[in-house]
Amino acid sequence: MNTTTPTLAQALTQARTLGLERIDAQLLLLHALARPDAGRAWLLAHDTDALGPAVHEQFMGLCQRRATGEPVAYLTGRKEFYGLQLAIDARVLDPRPDTETLVDWALEVIAPLPAPSVVDLGTGSGAIALALQHQRPTAQVLAVDASADALAVAQANAQRLALPVRFMQGRWLRGVDDRFDAIVSNPPYIAATDPHLAALTHEPLQALASGPDGLDDIRTIVAQAPAHLIHGGWLLLEHGHDQAGAVGALLRAQGFAQVQSRNDLAGIARCTGGQWPTVK
Ligand code: GLN
Secondary structure: OOOOOOEHHHHHHHHHHHOHHHHHHHHHHHOOOOOOOOOOHHHHHHHOOEEOHHHHHHHHHHHHHHHOOOOOHHHHHHHEEOOEEOOOOOOOOOOOOHHHHHHHHHHHHHHOOOOOOEEEOOOOOOOOHHHHHOOOOOEEEEEOOHHHHHHHHHHHHHHHHHHOEEEEEEOOOOOOOOOOOEEEEOOOOOOOOOOHHHHHOOHHHOOOOOOOOOHHHHHHHHHHHHEEEEEEEEEEEEOOOHHHHHHHHHHHHHOOOEEEEEEEEOEEEEEEEEEEEOOO
């Protein structure tokens, strides 16, 4: 076998020697082969096929970029979130599977309502808002982001998926008039000094970092939320692995009831929320 025409299996082994995870190498190889929908089973079935030199070169280029920390979603331009194929690029945070916890919880709190109104603050790619709209076609979903670039990505996703989410540019709830049954957000929550940020340089800093303790934006949202919730409505927030206690305290201090947390896929308390009390 000549080195310029490796088999698929050999190319995947080369990717592993660059330090790539197996799943990442497989997704990038499918992308280089222009078979993004074929799936990993297809790769296994074709592992002795030869890879042409041009595709091999493209694949190794993608692997090198991945090895420097660029998210796979930016390299392939797509990411699956809650069963939806989203178009993703460097203008928005790469949606994490852990954020599906927030979607599950939001679906639970709006489940009893025939036409719930929901706002997603800092929508980025639109992941949360689009997942909710897809699961609950009768919901009125508003998606807000401060970044015009992010809104362009989210709106393109909504259009392609034919989901009737409404969009608005703004800082959290400033300028939003309505009251909602649920406010959901995966805001930036990493402390500005957190060394973890060094590994995330490819993603927009404004979607990641939030002041000295990472809670600046969460504080703003908690303070703004009561004026935008109907009585009995819920505010649900994603936050960092060690922030559940602090976010719960902020919610209680603001007057929220039923304050509780939900775990992510790794079993870490990743979302905390509360209910705006019903008038007695
Ligand atoms: N969960 C992301 C991370 O720690 C951060 C996302 C965010 O700040 N909202 O990598």
